[in-house]
Amino acid sequence: xxxxxxxxxxxxxxxxxxxxxxxxxxxxxxxxxxxxxxxxxxxxxxxxxxxxxxxxxxxxxxxxxxxxxxxxxxxxxxxxxxxxxxxxxxxxxxxxxxxxxxxxxxxxxxxxxxxxxxxxxxxxxxxxxxxxxxxxxxxxxxxxxxxxxxxxxxxxxxxxxxxxxxxxxxxxxxxxxxxxxxxxxxxxxxxxxxxxxxxxxxxxxxxxxxxxxxxxxxxxxxxxxxxxxxxxxxxxxxxxxxxxxxxxxxxxxxxxxxxxxxxxxxxxxxxxxxxxxxxxxxxxxxxxxxxxxxxx
Amino acid sequence: xxxxxxxxxxxxxxxxxxxxxxxxxxxxxxxxxxxxxxxxxxxxxxxxxxxxxxxxxxxxxxxxxxxxxxxxxxxxxxxxxxxxxxxxxxxxxxxxxxxxxxxxxxxxxxxxxxxxxxxxxxxxxxxxxxxxxxxxxxxxxxxxxxxxxxxxxxxxxxxxxxxxxxxxxxxxxxxxxxxxxxxxxxxxxxxxxxxxxxxxxxxxxxxxxxxxxxxxxxxxxxxxxxxxxxxxxxxxxxxxxxxxxxxxxxxxxxxxxxxxxxxxxxxxxxxxxxxxxxxxxxxxxxxxxxxxxxxxxxxxxxxxxxxxxxxxxxxxxxxxxxxxxxxxxxxxxxxxxxxxxxxxxxxxxxxxxxxxxxxxxxxxxxxxxxxxxxxxxxxxxxxxxxxxxxxxxxxxxxxxxxxxxxxxxxxxxxxxxxxxxxxxxxxxxxxxxxxxxxxxxxxxxxxxxxxxxxxxxxxxxxxxxxx
Numbered sequence: 001x002x003x004x005x006x007x008x009x010x011x012x013x014x015x016x017x018x019x020x021x022x023x024x025x026x027x028x029x030x031x032x033x034x035x036x037x038x039x040x041x042x043x044x045x046x047x048x049x050x051x052x053x054x055x056x057x058x059x060x061x062x063x064x065x066x067x068x069x070x071x072x073x074x075x076x077x078x079x080x081x082x083x084x085x086x087x088x089x090x091x092x093x094x095x096x097x098x099x100x101x102x103x104x105x106x107x108x109x110x111x112x113x114x115x116x117x118x119x120x121x122x123x124x125x126x127x128x129x130x131x132x133x134x135x136x137x138x139x140x141x142x143x144x145x146x147x148x149x150x151x152x153x154x155x156x157x158x159x160x161x162x163x164x165x166x167x168x169x170x171x172x173x174x175x176x177x178x179x180x181x182x183x184x185x186x187x188x189x190x191x192x193x194x195x196x197x198x199x200x201x202x203x204x205x206x207x208x209x210x211x212x213x214x215x216x217x218x219x220x221x222x223x224x225x226x227x228x229x230x231x232x233x234x235x236x237x238x239x240x241x242x243x244x245x246x247x248x249x250x251x252x253x254x255x256x257x258x259x260x261x262x263x264x265x266x267x268x269x270x271x272x273x274x275x276x277x278x279x280x281x282x283x284x285x286x287x288x289x290x291x292x293x294x295x296x
Numbered sequence: 297x298x299x300x301x302x303x304x305x306x307x308x309x310x311x312x313x314x315x316x317x318x319x320x321x322x323x324x325x326x327x328x329x330x331x332x333x334x335x336x337x338x339x340x341x342x343x344x345x346x347x348x349x350x351x352x353x354x355x356x357x358x359x360x361x362x363x364x365x366x367x368x369x370x371x372x373x374x375x376x377x378x379x380x381x382x383x384x385x386x387x388x389x390x391x392x393x394x395x396x397x398x399x400x401x402x403x404x405x406x407x408x409x410x411x412x413x414x415x416x417x418x419x420x421x422x423x424x425x426x427x428x429x430x431x432x433x434x435x436x437x438x439x440x441x442x443x444x445x446x447x448x449x450x451x452x453x454x455x456x457x458x459x460x461x462x463x464x465x466x467x468x469x470x471x472x473x474x475x476x477x478x479x480x481x482x483x484x485x486x487x488x489x490x491x492x493x494x495x496x497x498x499x500x501x502x503x504x505x506x507x508x509x510x511x512x513x514x515x516x517x518x519x520x521x522x523x524x525x526x527x528x529x530x531x532x533x534x535x536x537x538x539x540x541x542x543x544x545x546x547x548x549x550x551x552x553x554x555x556x557x558x559x560x561x562x563x564x565x566x567x568x569x570x571x572x573x574x575x576x577x578x579x580x581x582x583x584x585x586x587x588x589x590x591x592x593x594x595x596x597x598x599x600x601x602x603x604x605x606x607x608x609x610x611x612x613x614x615x616x617x618x619x620x621x622x623x624x625x626x627x628x629x630x631x632x633x634x635x636x637x638x639x640x641x642x643x644x645x646x647x648x649x650x651x652x653x654x655x656x657x658x659x660x661x662x663x664x665x666x667x668x669x670x671x672x673x674x675x676x677x678x679x680x681x682x683x684x685x686x687x688x689x690x691x692x693x694x695x696x697x698x699x700x701x702x703x704x705x706x707x708x709x710x711x712x713x714x715x716x717x718x719x720x721x722x723x724x725x726x727x728x729x730x731x732x733x734x735x736x737x738x739x740x741x742x743x744x745x746x747x748x749x750x751x752x753x754x755x756x757x758x759x760x761x762x763x
Contacts, residue, residue: 043575086565087422104575106418110566112405113355117701124699131691139684184703185634188696192641192711195692199685203652206681234655237601241594241651242644248590249640254579256347257637264641 004225007281014278017270018162021169028172033181036118038111040085043104044097045077056080059096065089071179077104084108121187128191132198133157139202140209146220147287155282156201159274163197164190167267174259185260193267196242200235201275207231208283220287224280232276239272300732307725311615318621340625343390344413345632345706348580350573351413352421353702356563358406363561372397372406374471374560379410379425388412408563409702418570431470431554434463434514434521435504463514463521466504471560472497474534478551481539487547488539489554498534506530517550583636590640591617594647602654604745608729609650609722616646616721623713632706642714645689649722653678661746667735670746675727682719689715 003010034041056070056078069081080093085108094103136153167189174180207227217223246268249261317337325341346353363371372395380393392411398404415421474497477490493501504513505527514521515538523538542550595613598606620639624631657674665673693715696708735742 084567087419087568091419102572103416103570104572106568106570108568110355110357112357113567116405120699120701120704124695127695127699128692131695132688135684135688135691139687184701188634188700188704188707191692191696192707195689196645198688199648202685202688203681206684210677210680230659231655234651237651237655238645238648241597241647242641244593244597245590245640245644248586248593249637251586252582252589253586253637253640254582254633256579256633257583260634260637 003228003277004221004281004284007284010277011281011285014162014274018165018169021166021172024169025165025172028176030168030172031175031179031181033183034081034084034107034109034114035183036114038084038109038114040082040090040106040108042080042082042090042093042106043073043077044080044094044101045074045104046101047076048100050076050078053078056097060093063089063092063096065093084110117184117187124187124191125194128194129157129160132160132194136198136202136205140205147283147290151286152205152283155279155286156198156205158282159201159271159279160194160197162274162278163193163267163271166270167193167263170266171259171263174262178259180259185257186263189260189263189267192264193271196268197271197274200238200271201279203235204228204231204275204280208280221284224284228276228280235272235276239268242268300728300734303728304732307615307728311618314622315618318618318625321625340628342621342624343628343630344576344580345630345635346411346413346569346576347571347633348576348583348631348636349413350416350571350576351411352415352418353567353569354410354412354421354425354565355567356408356410356425357566358408359562359564360406368406369397371471371560372408375408375563378559379408382425383410383412388415406561407566414573416570416572418568421570422565422568431473432516433466433468433501433504434516435466435508436511436513437462437464463516466500468493468497468500468504469560470554472500473554476551476554478544478547479537486539487542487544488537489542489547489550491536491538491554493534493536495534498532501534501536502530502532579633583633583640587636587640587643591643594643598647598650602651604733605650605654605657605726605730608726608733609647609654611729612650612721612725613643613646615725616718617643619717619721620714623717624710629709629713630706631710632703634703634707635710638707638710639714642711642718645715646718646722648685649678649682649719650726652682653722653726658746667742667746668731671727671730675723679723682723686715686719 050072053070053072057068060068060070060080065085066083071079071081073079082093085093090106090108094101133153133156136156137150140149140152142149171180171182171186175182204227207230208224211217211223211227211230212220217226243265246261246265250258250265253261317340321337321340322342324336324338358372358375360368360371376393376395380391383391383393390413392409394409396407396409398406410425412421472493474492474494477492479488479490480486481488508527509529510527512524512526515523515525515536525537525539591613595610598609598613600606602609620642623629629635653674656678657670660670660673660677661667690712693708693712696704697712700708735745
């Protein structure tokens with residue numbers, strides 16, 4: 001009952017977190033990687049020791065492949081970003097870097113491929129959101145008193161936006177801190193957070209649905225409050241197991257999925273937070289507003 | 297009760313069997329000599345994506361502007377077959393060549409995606425595919441004083457393309473070639489390349505020769521004429537000869553290249569990705585390590601927090617992992633770093649259903665029900681939320697799989713299979729295991745065993761005593 005009693009405080013906390021995240025996104029910005037913009041990324045490693053960054057820049061500049069961005073990578077490597085270069089240009093870069101160097105990976109993405117990813121991301125985002133609203137509206141169709149079923153869907157979407165915004169805010173901060181870029185995995189992370197966040201919210205709502213049906217509690221407020229205290233342990237336990245798995249991925253997993261795992265950890269954490277501390281209080285607030293309206 | 301015990305035994309045996317299969321098939325495959333014939337269990341290794349095995353991923357755009365829309369599918373399929381053959385000639389193991397049809401999301405571009413595991417030399421890979429010759433037949437241009445085409449090539453030289461204006465393209469291209477054979481002219485001993493067209497090509501060739509008796513027909517290879525014979529009579533049966541002052545070696549290479557296929561559609565490279573072998577090995581071992589640590593940590597958490605049911609959940613979770621690994625091998629699912637991440641996350645999520653059920657069982661026990669009743673109700677009441685919450689994850693996974701690029705698909709597929717299998721393992725396997733223990737007596741010990749965290753499950757202890 002504690003949470004429902006202090007519902008305004010928790011809703012405020014969420015509002016603050018979301019605002020901070022939006023500020024983080026505006027202030028740090030989201031670096032879009034070559035997956036979206038098109039371009040090339042060449043990762044090389046020197047066998048003995050790597051030369052100064054300046055030397056690398058000066059060796060590549062005469063090849064006239066346009067703007068280049070050289071960044072140290074690991075202990076002996078560099079990552080070199082350019083516009084999308086063709087095979088001839090790539091081999092000329094490799095030749096210029098000398099024989100002491102091995103190519104770890106090379107990615108070149110044409111603008112049309114990048115544009116495709118943008119389109120696909122937008123389409124799938126819209127479809128996932130729609131799919132989820134319909135599913136909740138469908139599975140809660142029998143619960144229309146006192147709060148109608150589509151409002152559950154709406155609140156699930158509100159808490160979903162909350163979770164995704166905060167995760168994106170964390171990501172923007174990571175971008176500032178370690179140069180994390182928005183890539184294909186970012187899209188996957190956002191969608192996965194959508195799915196996980198909603199599935200957690202559904203568990204809480206499901207309990208409220210059941211308690212309404214059983215009719216043990218007098219007021220809607222009490223129903224929601226008791227439902228939360230019945231399920232919060234399971235929410236925390238589940239979130240913990242997923243977060244344990246994610247942390248294993250962050251600390252021991254492949255480098256390529258590290259940022260992805262950090263972002264999902266944030267998403268999982270705030271997803272669980274929001275289904276207990278945001279979605280349910282919002283239900284009660286909605287219901288109170290409705291009652292006030294009816295009185296007037 | 298004996299029924300559930302037998303079922304438990306069968307499930308455990310199945311688990312051990314599958315575990316043995318996963319282990320043995322991997323060991324057998326690893327120990328294979330490089331050229332050994334792959335038989336038995338070694339046929340089922342884990343299939344690793346390019347980011348883990350190292351290799352090259354190429355995306356080509358097909359220029360289909362000249363292809364009739366009704367012929368589009370056939371042309372793209374023919375293109376895929378040709379590239380596949382070409383790649384196979386070079387002995388790349390398990391290449392993947394696939395057509396990505398134009399649609400809204402890629403602005404109608406017809407694409408060809410080529411995955412070459414183990415090939416980390418991009419230039420070699422591109423050469424391998426790009427060298428495919430474009431063969432076509434052209435007839436004399438009736439307008440003799442047609443303007444000659446002048447182009448500036450990339451080195452800045454001005455090229456006067458006299459042939460391009462002198463001859464005009466016909467429909468007959470290398471697409472209609474059945475096979476090419478190296479022969480030697482019986483009188484001069486000069487090497488010639490004999491072409492045999494397929495049925496459609498034969499008709500086209502017949503038509504061209506019929507309309508051009510006494511005139512020349514030019515055979516163009518990659519845009520340059522290699523042979524300009526004069527047609528003496530209509531040729532039926534679709535056989536043609538190119539005698540282009542070849543040396544025997546030249547003629548032999550040409551035959552080889554023609555047989556591996558002429559490109560029915562011109563292509564250009566739009567995206568390349570190469571991953572060095574060392575990077576892939578590193579990512580694989582890190583992925584396996586993270587999966588192991590993640591699994592052990594979750595198992596520990598479950599056993600400490602949920603005690604007896606927790607231990608059973610760990611058994612069910614082990615079954616889940618074994619079933620998933622077997623599916624990866626048998627389907628086979630191509631594993632990428634993102635896919636492994638999906639799998640690791642799914643281990644965490646797989647526990648969710650069990651946690652929901654255990655919490656519910658504990659509640660029922662507190663309400664004063666017997667143990668068997670509580671287990672029964674716990675499963676029944678938790679089922680709705682397990683179902684509803686998992687369906688939302690599945691909706692996400694299906695849409696991601698449907699619309700994703702190959703990287704996203706790799707994640708989505710593993711995630712989808714994971715959610716499905718975890719529902720089965722968490723609900724049916726755990727239930728059978730719990731029933732087969734056949735604990736009926738409710739006392740302090742069982743209250744403790746079915747408890748969780750800091751609270752026990754029996755009414756007396758749960759409310760009064762904190763651990």
